[in-house]
Amino acid sequence: MPGPAQAADPVEPAAQAAGAPAVDATEGVAAGFGTFTSTAGATATGSAQLSVFLSARMSSAHGFELTTSLNRGTPPLDTTIDWGDGSTDTVVASGSSETRTRHIYKELGEYTIKAAVADPVLGTHATNEVRVTTLGSEFTPYGPTRLLDTRSGTGAVKGKVQGYSSTRLKVAGNGSIPAGVTAVALNVTATNTTSGGHVSVFASGATRPTASNINFEAGQTVPNLVIAKVGEDGCVELYNGGWEPVDLIADVTGYFSRQEAGGYAPQAPARVVDTRYGTGTQRGPVAGQGSFTVKVAEPGATAVALNVTVTNPQEAGHLTVHPAGQTAPTTSNVNFTAxxxxxxxxxxxxxxxxxxxxxxxxWTRADVIVDLVGTYGTASGGAANVPTTPVRTIDTRSWPNGPWPTRGYVRQGFSREQEAWVLNATVTNTRGTGFLSVAPDPNSSNDYAHGTAVTPERPVSSTLNWTAGNTVANLVQTGTGAHGIVDLWNQGWDAADLVVDIFGYYDNE
Incomplete structure (x- = not known):
């Protein structure tokens, strides 16, 4: 039964790593990730005495591992592999063993892998091929454009989404968004709420996850950025996890597809604007209905990932972030009260x-803070997005050693092979004011295991802010640093609970 501070549905507790310091650091253990697809090739052609067998599995965003074997044990024969991108390899294969060869494609897309083998003694030959599609996707900016507004009937039937039900939103083929997109970046807002609840966004046709994207209370208007998988029918589902009906709004800012577009380069959060001190713009609050422009990227960038904070507002309102030189759209990114x-x-x-x-x-002034966390574009290094089924990896509500430590951090280990991870962080059961900071940990797992870890430097940037009794969520795109460990800091003086869900990652290979 949803209450005023519910962080989605109860789930199995995340495991704790042994040997973690008891006072200021506890490590959540992520589920194993890696989406693999095996595809059998067509029937081999050639001599009945000789056949070549192929299977391919996705090994990374850009790569595949090809398994090659023959139907004869001796002698071992040279098999030529044409990867379909102008490159070839030669491997020695026989029916008595399987040969595995990995290949990284420079560009995303579909390829036909062909294998050919010949026996010069018997004069026989065989060929086979398998069609593959790379796992990763790259980002194309779009909008910002409103795709869904249940208040007006935009993108769905007019009227609130009923409790414990969902509305389906068409993404692929909507406007100039092409068919075949794999994921979408949406700013989703819940408004006209009359009770507490949450919103989950997921691929159409998939099982609804236990993870949530937005948590709201009666009378609140709450937005959150979502990077969601798109279903085979080109749609996403927006589920209202509360008892009472709620209006939902979704604004698209870009989509991911298996075409070369813009790779992602994560970075440690860097403050580019703080109107309280004159950082990046004129010092002093932004006037009501006023705006400022700031440079956030170098040539070659198509989009940026930011964390935008409003503070000291005099009354209720919203912030809108849009490309410089364009008319401000009707969409919003941050909603706030006085x-x-x-x-x-x-x-x-x-x-x-x-x-x-x-x-x-x-209509009145407010201070604005902007932190830059990453860049999309042709010059960004080419990390491709791999969306996953949402998985809960940290939930301190179920941990035996109590809630998230005050003025301390929880550390989360990830694979070092990924450039960055897409998370949704939720803070609940708050007892005072505070804010969440996320940053790579300078230590390795061995440092923690052997007691040689140094205390990480406390970050200054904020990812989300809360007050007593609030449940607050926000999307986090974080690099993993040199050791694949990320710290999530409780920057408040009171205990709270932390829930973290994984929605995907960025891979550079």
Whole structure:
């Protein structure tokens, strides 16, 4: 039964790593990730006395591992592999063993892998082929454009989404978004709420996950950025996990597809704007209905990932972030009430000079803080997105040693092979004010295991902010540093609970 501070449905507790310091660090254990697909080749052609067998599995965003074997044990024969991108390899294969060969494609897309083998003694030959599609996807900016607004009937039937039910939103083929997109970046807002609950966004046709994207209370308007898998029918589902009906809004800022577009380069959060101190723009609150423009990217960038925070607002309102040089859209990124400090992740296209504009949609002034966490574009290093079925990896509500440590951090281990991870962090059971910071850990797992770990430097950037009694969620896109470990800091003076769900990762190979 949803209450005013529910962080989605109860799930199995995350495991704890042994040997973690008892005071300031506890490690959550992530589920094993890696989506693999085996595809059998067509029937081999050639002599009945000689056949070549192939199977391919996805090994990374850009790569495959090809298994080659023959139907004869001796003698071992040279098999030539044409990868379909202009490159070839020669391997020695026989029926008595399987040969595995890995290949990384420079560009995403579909390829036909062909294998050919000949026996010069018997004069026989065989060929086979298998069609593969790379796992990763790259980002194309779009909009910001409103795809869904149940208040007006945009993208769905007009009227609130009923409790414990969902609405289906068409993404692929909507406007100029092409068919075949794998994931979408949406800013989803719950509004006109009359009770507590949560919203989950997931691929159409998939089982609804236990993970949530937005948590809301009666009377709140709450946005959150979502990177969600798109179903085979080109749609996503938005599920209202509360008892009472709620209006839902979804604004698209880009999509991911298996075409070369823009790779992602994560970075440690860098503060580019703080109006309280004059960082990046004029010092002082942004006037009501006012705006400022700031350079956030270099040439070659198409979009940026930001964390935008409003603080000291005089009354309720919203912030809109959009490419510089364009008219402000009707979409919003951060919604706030008088006196509230609120943050939200933002993925936004940049203007021609790498600039974005932030507009204060309230009638009175407010301070604005902007942290840059990553860049999309042709010059960004080419990390491709791999969306996954949402999985819960940390839930301190079920941990035996109690809630998230005050002024301390929880560390989460990831694979070092990935460049960055897409998370949704939720803070609940809050007892005071505070904020969440996320940063790579400078230590390795061996450092923690052998007691040689140094205390990480406390970050200054915020990912989400809360007050007593709130449940607050926000999307987190974080690099994993040199050791594949990320720290999630409780920057408040009171205990709270932390819930972290994994929605995907970025892979550079």
């Amino acid at each position: 006196g509230q400090t609120a943050a939200n992740s933002v993925i936004v296209p940049v203007g021609k000079d790498g600039e974005v504009t932030v507009r204060n949609g309230a």
